[in-house]
Structure formats: structure tokens, C-alpha cells
């Protein structure tokens with residue numbers, strides 16, 4: 345494992361912590377100052393809970409950023425994220441809390457549904473609006489917003505309000521591979537519409553989202569080749585993977601916070 349740049353971020357309640365960029369053995373980072381493009385390995389990195397990076401070269405997609413108060417990151421050394429695009433599925437804090445600060449810090453847009461995007465715009469962030477069923481084109485491929493069966497309130501103080509519109513999931517065509525990022529959702533038949541997918545990120549916590557047995561059904565609906573469990577709270581992700589691999593053809597990849605997975609060319 346290669347250690348790169350050192351940065352500092354504020355972790356609420358834990359003071360300032362030193363964070364060290366971490367790259368896989370073959371992945372190299374882009375020097376934004378010089379615009380030098382280096383590397384090319386496709387890689388997924390967990391940042392804990394439901395926050396992930398999907399990287400290849402200059403294209404660095406950050407999903408559902410929750411960093412400063414993410415309990416899986418307490419005391420951990422964070423990478424220099426350097427995202428090129430931030431995607432957020434809904435306004436619950438564990439999927440959204442750091443989206444606007446990071447969009448401003450890196451001067452990159454947030455892609456989400458119109459109401460979420462409008463909220464972000466009001467906070468001073470650049471946005472890309474894609475409503476359910478719509479898609480946007482990028483040099484790496486496309487991002488499509490699809491339905492999620494959940495809620496999307498905009499919290500004002502302690503009061504939940506409803507201006508958040510609807511939550512979404514993402515179907516991302518990324519350098520020739522298809523990823524499904526569920527965000528938070530219950531199981532639904534509509535997942536079959538997006539099959540087959542190469543890699544599915546599925547929540548499994550069973551209280552706020554679908555339980556492991558439903559996530560296995562989701563993997564079947566999606567015809568996923570690889571499933572990365574997330575958002576497991578009190579559930580055991582290893583038990584989920586065992587169940588998944590006993591019931592489906594999918595392979596489970598468990599990523600703890602800051603662990604990376606090089607996406608095989610043949611996935």
C-alpha cells in the first residue's frame with residue numbers, strides 16, 4: 345500500500361486529525377495542480393457506512409458523502425478524496441452531510457434529483473439535476489437516477505419537512521462497467537429493470553432499509569455479479585455475504601472503512 349499526500353480535516357468532536365492519502369498498489373493519483381493524468385486502475389474505496397469512491401484515472405466519483413460525523417471513520421486516517429463528481433441519493437445526513445462542503449472545497453458539482461439539487465444550490469454548490477428516469481452523459485459514461493423506496497426529508501432543526509422531494513438510486517455506466525448504487529431503499533421489483541449489473545452496492549441494515557435476506561433478493565433482481573454490502577449497522581456483513589453466495593451466483597466483496605477493491609477487468 346502506497347501512502348501519499350497528507351491533509352487535515354475537521355472531525356467534529358474529535359478535534360483535527362491528520363489524514364493520509366491511501367492508494368492501492370497500482371493506483372496512482374492525479375495531480376490536479378499540474379493536470380497530470382496518472383494511473384488507470386478502476387478501484388472502489390469504502391469510506392464507511394454508505395460512502396464510497398469509484399475511481400479510474402481522472403474520474404473520481406464520490407457517493408453519499410458522510411465523513412465528519414461518520415462513526416466508521418473516527419480515529420482513522422482519511423484519504424485525499426479529490427472527487428471529480430459528487431452524487432447524493434437523498435438528504436438524510438448519513439448520505440448527504442458533507443456533500444456541500446466537499447463540493448465547494450473541490451469546486452465540483454453535486455448530482456442529484458431536482459429538489460436535493462435545489463437545496464444544494466441554495467447552499468452555494470454547483471449542481472447537476474437528474475430526476476427519476478433521467479440520465480446525464482459524462483466522458484466516463486452515464487449516470488441515471490432511478491427510483492428508491494425510502495424518504496427524503498429536508499431537516500430544519502429538529503423538524504422533518506418534506507421539501508426534499510424523492511430519494512433515488514443510481515445506475516452508473518463507468519468506463520464500460522455497470523454499477524448500481526442503491527443509497528437507502530426497501531426491496532422492490534423495479535430493481536429488475538436495471539439488470540444485469542456488474543457491481544451492486546446494497547444496504548442491509550434491516551431497520552431503515554432492507555434486511556440481508558431482501559438484499560439477496562435484490563442481488564437476484566439486479567443479476568449482480570458482485571455485491572458490496574453497506575449500511576449494515578447491527579447486521580453482520582459477513583453473514584450476509586455467506587447467504588448471498590449460497591443463494592445466488594453473485595460474489596460478495598466486504599469493504600471496511602478505507603479498504604479498497606480493484607475492480608477486475610473481467611467482472
Ligand SMILES: [Zn+2]
Pocket residue numbers: 434436439494495528
Ligand atoms: Zn435514508
Ligand SMILES: [Zn+2]
Pocket residue numbers: 394436438439528552575
Ligand atoms: Zn441511510
